[in-house]
Amino acid sequence: MCNRTATTAMTLLLGFWIVFGVFLPRCGAASTVPAGPAARVAFILALTGIAADDNRPAIDAARLAVEEINAAGGVAGRALELVTIDNLSTPIGAKAAAERAVDLEVSAVIGALWSSHSLPMAKVLQKAAVPLITPTASMPEIPLVGDCIFRVCFTDSFQGLVIARFCYNDLKVRKAVSLYNVNEEYSQRLSEHFVTNSLQLGGQILGQLGYKGSAIDFSEQIAFLKKTSPEAVFVPGYTRDSGLLVRQARKMGIDAIFLGGDSWGSHIQEVVGPELMGETYFSSFWHPDVRFPRNVHLKQAYRDRFGVDRFDDMRIPLTYDALMLLADAINRAGSLEHSAIRSALAATRQFQGATGTISFDVNGDPINKEASISRFENGSWRFLRSFSP
């Protein structure tokens, strides 16, 4: 047991030092970085464990944002130094990572990307009065932890409503089933929001069934689908588990419409296989083709920096927005004091991000953030329509 704990602690430290080492030279390389001690911001995400593949794209986004911030003069007259800490893809790991960030006396924290990781972090950081901005954690309760907690994405209550409306009004689905990940509060809550809204619209929910986040065999869920024969199946899980479920269901002859939440990501096609996607939709925070000026800039900057012609992972613009918004707030505060940064974040109005315009409400949620629905087609995803709160 001691060995295991020691290994975990080593992994945590290793994750910290590896990325710590990666970011500093980059920050130092920019010609306009202010001299003197840097302003330290922690970025907590999954570098190891089940969420690592899902979270990885955010690292490049953070790297690009830090380079741009430092090239533009840093924050409050200092260079921005990003300290990346591994949350080990677990709630307890996320709590330990947040405690580590507090020990490091960071000015603010960005992360995590999953709600189950962000919630324990929020509790630790609120207690220490350290501002937190989560890029993609959509569980409604997270900013309600306290006044230091913010996010740049929409909430699951809104997302559940959007998917239910799209399913009922646009797809004319009347009988649906929801299969959710029992290890993720996000998944259960989004499923509940979808079910509640579907029932209110007049739809019929033939059943809900959970599965474990680490599952690789979905035969029980597929048997459930065969028994209930729904017109649509809502799977509010993450890329890996949802992808495997859809893939196995399609292979077993389930031809119902599949719908997913923001956590599917466009990369789910790689797990399912484009030939098995069938009629499949998902909701998202963003689409590569949106014409916000900052999105156009980000796509160009990302292409120049990483040589990637097109990125379509929504974690990239949301992480980028979270860091840019934090830098904007620190500059407006003119101070690295936690209370000053928190006040500046709360006062954010009309911040132009790559994912839209961000103004925070009293809870720390963005006001009027749209959700879009896309359909997978021929290995890509086509924007269908957006919904406003």
Add this chain to the structure above:
Amino acid sequence: MTHRSIRLDINLAILATCALIALSFSTILIPYTQTRRQVALDRIETLCSAVFQQKREAIANEIFAGQQLALASSMHEIRQVKGVDAVTVFDLQGDLLYSNGDPPSPDIDVAQRERLKNGHLFTRIQIDGRPFAEFTSAIDIIGERVGFLAVRFDLAEEERDAFQTMLFFVSLLGATLLVTSLVLNILPVGVVVRPARLLGDA
């Protein structure tokens, strides 16, 4: 008279031999069954420990994050292991959080929680006359204690196995004694005593 005396001597010798054999059997049988029982308990302890270690991280996070369905699923997976009768999870105060057994393992008192600081406990218990072994451990991860877990293992099969071994040895001893008595009563009389008596009479 002589005949009867020789026969009595033979039977006394048989009884003495039987007593010696029974003693020899006992000296082998008792340590043997004890060793077998201890080996079985060690195997069960190792099994429980391995199952616990395999699920520790998942269960710890499920307790910590309040994921009731996931916790129930993890505990159900442990219960699927052959011989496991109940899995019970307790909070930091040792109070019952969730159990998939009937009855659930009793709450963990302060003294037990103190002992669990030094590692897991493995004890034999009886419930309604049925034998069980109970593995109890604290659930710690990244320096964080989130609760306690008890795995109750049904020892009925092990007890039955030990009883069958004992029965086998006792039957073997009984059969040996019976055969020995018969053979030693019939053979010496027919082969030695009667010819000797006939020879003497002649």
